[in-house]
Amino acid sequence: MTQPTLEQIASCIAGYDPNAMPVAQAQEFIARLVPRVQAVERLPIRSALGRVLAHDVVSPIDVPSHDNAAMDGYAMRGMDLADDGPTLLPVAGTSFAGQPVVSVVPPAFCARIMTGAVMPDGLDTVVPQEFTTLLPDGRISIPAGIVRTGDNRRLRGEDLARGEAALKAGRVLRPADLGLLASLGQAEVPVLRRLRVAFFSTGDELRSVGEPLDEGCVYDSNRYTLWGMLTRLGVELIDLGVVRDEPDALRAAFEQAAAAADAVITSGGVSVGEADHTKRIMAELGEVLFWRIAMRPGRPLAIGRIGDGAGGRGAILFGLPGNPVAVMVTFYAFVRDALLAMAGANAEPLPVMQAISAGALRKKPGRTEYQRGTLRPTADGRWQVEITGSQGSGILRSMSQANGLVVLHHGQGNVAAGDLVDVLPFDGLV
Known part of the structure; x- marks a missing residue:
């Protein structure tokens, strides 16, 4: 071309x-x-941090692969919850993460379940164990209004469905992305050189x-x-x-x-x-x-x-x-x-935050000015920026002392103390 x-x-x-x-x-x-x-080259995912993804990564599996418990507790049917008092349910077995699921839980029973364990067939709700009381006869008591049908259950494919794009081409791969790739069983990833x-x-x-x-x-x-x-x-x-x-x-x-x-x-x-x-x-x-x-x-x-x-x-x-x-x-x-x-990366604009100018700044319209400043939080939770002394273009120390650039835009004029100004923070930038 x-x-x-x-x-x-x-x-x-x-x-x-x-x-x-x-x-x-x-x-x-x-x-x-x-x-x-x-x-394009293919790299092991541990070598791909910071590299640009060359193609969409499509999930080959559902994540999670089954409905599972979001916390330790008791799995039950939401329809068994009583409206006017505590719910009393006998316990039929225990489901552990990574082990065979309790296959049959009779009606009006519950099952002890651990975080990440597969939900037994027909059960759709998990009540956290700290909200339950184990009675002398082996039943659990669940106070009214503690949970609703569907609470504390993670659905199959809730994070990613099979065939869905997990990561888009042009993404600069971050630590969480490497974990996501690993969760899909991907040992390698296509990246641009x-x-x-x-x-x-x-x-x-x-x-x-x-x-x-x-x-x-x-x-x-x-x-x-x-x-x-x-x-x-x-x-x-x-x-x-x-x-x-x-x-x-x-x-x-x-x-x-x-x-x-x-x-x-x-x-x-x-x-x-x-x-x-x-x-x-x-x-x-x-x-x-x-x-x-x-x-x-x-x-x-x-x-x-x-x-x-x-x-x-x-x-x-x-x-x-x-x-x-x-x-x-x-x-x-x-x-x-x-x-x-x-490098093929998708455009992500630099983060700009607004801060209160600690002092007056002289500025003529018709050019963009970048002044070095120090951002600090104020007592009321806002941010204030103060210029780091002389702004000469040869004074590198002013950049070393600063933690952001105050951006005074092309059409902008003088700034009074207390006015809001745009700041490009250095964190993650330099």
């Missing part, structure tokens, strides 16, 4: 302006751009951890935050290190990355006026657009396709800004969901 060109995608975006692009517009463009992984993502940092001033820090140089932090964010997504990582701002070195790095990966992520070298060769090499090796996003932090962004890619169709390129906070914000605003879509 022929992929649309970037120009064709841009023609589908209403009001497309690469020099002043709203966040939502950029997200729409990227969603139209990214391809999906197609290759892992997405391959190559990443590197650019800049002559960058040094890797462990190298001496020359005058005017800084340690590269971006590869480590990218490694952490990508690891959370469960992708296959290709770390190409720090690449000097030299045409031959950049070209070799981009070509190596594009040949090995489905997606390539760089940090640095995409801002207007930067004295480096990154943008030129990007443009030479593929079809790349350079955007100015109406957001803060993270205005410059490169997007496109380069090389042949792991699937032979061109690797998707995400050229992120170089400032550490801007790298993280643009990753969460644009790259995270794109990579999940490329």
Whole structure:
């Protein structure tokens, strides 16, 4: 299938302006751009945590396989319950989980039953043992109004019926899903292959951890935050290190990355006026657009396709800004969901909660701002968020101190103390 060109995608975006692009517009463009992984492999369920399910899993059995007791007690017929006083019933045997069921329980009798045991034929109600009294003559006494017909019984196929889809394709498998697969007797599960993502940092001033820090140089932090964010997504990582701002070195790095990966992520070298060769090499090796996003932090962004890619169709390129906070914000605003879509995962929007702003926030309409904040519960059970000091895009400590991003939307203006604001919590995100 022929992929649309970037120009064709841009023609589908209403009001497309690469020099002043709203966040939502950029997200729409990227969603139209990214391809999906197609290759499928089968894995033991213990190796499938975090992987993307390739096909629907259809239940081959009813779960549970029989009507059974939801708790320890006595199984009985609901029709035997007395309306005007206690119900007195003799006991005819005991049913244990995993053992043959008491086959015949005469009318007006009950059976002792344990949690998970199969309900004897004709019995439809379980009274918990703590609500009963064992009388000297061997009968049990059940007070009026304690149970109703059908209480405390789990029906055959109540969780899943034979032939029903237990899990849908595109689901990122979680611990409970592994248990569900095991309950169906599934030893293996079909999953999409892992997405391959190559990443590197650019800049002559960058040094890797462990190298001496020359005058005017800084340690590269971006590869480590990218490694952490990508690891959370469960992708296959290709770390190409720090690449000097030299045409031959950049070209070799981009070509190596594009040949090995489905997606390539760089940090640095995409801002207007930067004295480096990154943008030129990007443009030479593929079809790349350079955007100015109406957001803060993270205005410059490169997007496109380069090389042949792991699937032979061109690797998707995400050229992120170089400032550490801007790298993280643009990753969460644009790259995270794109990579999940490329991996075949069903889209699940990030959880957004509302919190009371502890202080006034200055904001001009016309751009989206992401401010680092700390969420805390208030005495009355609500949530309050306080900004973590200076919001400069190079102050990575502000992200480390925060536990969420305050999202001030494109059309939003100043925020007064006490106003509600949207917050993206970090829990489960970073």
